[in-house]
Structure formats: structure tokens, C-alpha cells
Amino acid sequence: MYGMIHRALRQMVLDERGEEVWSSIQRTANVGLSDFISSATYPDEVTQRLLSTSSEVLGQDSGKMLEQFGQFWIRYAEASSFASILAFTGQDLVSFISNLDRMHRTIEDVMINARMPSFSVLAHDVGQIRVEYRSTRTGLAPFVSGLFLGLLERFNLNGSVSLISEDSKKSIFVIHYE
Ligand code: HEM
Numbered sequence: 001m002y003g004m005i006h007r008a009l010r011q012m013v014l015d016e017r018g019e020e021v022w023s024s025i026q027r028t029a030n031v032g033l034s035d036f037i038s039s040a041t042y043p044d045e046v047t048q049r050l051l052s053t054s055s056e057v058l059g060q061d062s063g064k065m066l067e068q069f070g071q072f073w074i075r076y077a078e079a080s081s082f083a084s085i086l087a088f089t090g091q092d093l094v095s096f097i098s099n100l101d102r103m104h105r106t107i108e109d110v111m112i113n114a115r116m117p118s119f120s121v122l123a124h125d126v127g128q129i130r131v132e133y134r135s136t137r138t139g140l141a142p143f144v145s146g147l148f149l150g151l152l153e154r155f156n157l158n159g160s161v162s163l164i165s166e167d168s169k170k171s172i173f174v175i176h177y178e
Pocket of ligand 1: 001002005041077085100107111113114115117134135136140143144147151
């Protein structure tokens with residue numbers, strides 16, 4: 001994945017646990033400064049190693065950590081040069097999620113090697129959205145839950161996210177909010 005993802009993970013650990021813990025993760029995962037270039041792409045294996053080593057060193061369940069990382073990613077992107085793209089994506093939760101694929105396509109103009117996921121809003125009602133997530137990757141459902149939690153935060157909503165079904169091609173989430 002793009003180095004921007006690695007940098008976000010590093011920032012989350014630095015913010016929450018400090019330099020020493022991060023150095024230990026970096027050593028254990030056997031990664032160096034050259035693995036954190038925003039505009040470079042790395043094999044998913046490197047990204048996976050960074051994530052699994054982080055959860056080991058932090059003593060945190062890997063799903064929980066991925067969820068936390070998803071939530072952090074939204075704040076990280078809001079503070080990045082991509083902030084205006086987020087603002088154009090939507091002014092409310094339903095339109096934002098409906099426009100996620102368009103947003104990722106815009107980002108692909110500059111990050112041409114990205115393998116982006118796909119999201120579709122299957123149904124929505126007052127306080128409830130059902131979303132389908134498709135990816136060429138597996139194991140990222142907890143990350144997606146965290147991303148949705150981050151979006152609830154972005155739109156100042158209280159709510160929860162449930163994964164209601166998952167197979168090798170797609171996962172379905174329900175977001176409840178008020
Ligand atoms: C401006 C903000 C964002 C930027 C710059 C961004 C960029 C990226 C990039 C570069 C990747 C990696 C693709 C690769 O290296 O192959 C990625 C993956 C991903 N993005 Fe975004 N993204 C943003 C916001 C979001 C949001 C708001 C969501 C969902 C709520 C999201 C969901 C995902 C997921 C789930 C993946 C993992 C790839 C997969 O499932 O296969 N992203 N994004």
C-alpha cells in the first residue's frame with residue numbers, strides 16, 4: 001500500500017504511545033525510513049507486518065487496533081493536503097459514503113498504483129445506513145468499521161457500526177446514528 005498509510009500508522013502510535021514504543025515496533029517489524037515515503041507503494045506484506053507488529057508490541061487485539069487505525073485515518077486525512085477532497089465528498093454521512101468511490105478515483109489521479117476499495121449505500125433510513133464494501137484484499141473489515149466510526153465523529157453524530165455479513169468478495173455494514 002501507499003506509504004501514506006504507513007505514515008498514518010506511525011503517527012497514531014507516536015501520538016498515543018511515544019517515540020520509544022514506535023522505535024520498538026519499527027525494529028521488530030524490520031522496517032526503516034525508506035518504508036515511509038508517502039508517494040511510494042509497498043507490497044501489502046510490509047503493511048500487514050507493520051500492523052501485526054504494532055498490535056503485538058502494543059498488546060492490543062489486532063481487530064481492535066485496525067478499528068482504532070480506521071478512526072484515526074479520518075482525522076489524519078482531515079489534517080492532510082487531502083482535506084479539501086474530503087470536504088467535496090459530502091456534507092452529510094449518506095452523501096459522503098455514496099461519493100466514496102468518486103473520491104478514491106480522484107485520489108487515484110495522483111496515486112496511480114492504488115488498488116482502491118468500493119463502497120455502495122444499499123439502503124438508508126432515518127438514523128440507519130446499510131453499506132456494502134468490496135475489496136481485492138481480505139481482513140480489512142475492522143479497519144472499515146473504524147473508518148465509519150471516524151465519519152460519525154466527522155459529522156458530529158453518535159452511533160455504532162455493525163458488520164452484519166462477510167465473505168471473500170464483500171462485507172455488509174449497518175451504521176446506526178442519531
Ligand atoms: C482524503 C482521504 C483519503 C485518502 C487520501 C485515501 C487514500 C487511500 C489510499 C492511498 C489507499 C491505499 C490503496 C493502495 O495503496 O493500494 C486507500 C485504501 C483504502 N481506503 Fe482510502 N483514502 C481516503 C479516505 C477514505 C475514506 C473516507 C474511506 C472510507 C470511509 C476509505 C477507505 C479505504 C479502505 C477500506 C482502503 C483499503 C483498501 C482495500 O480495501 O483494498 N478511504 N485509501
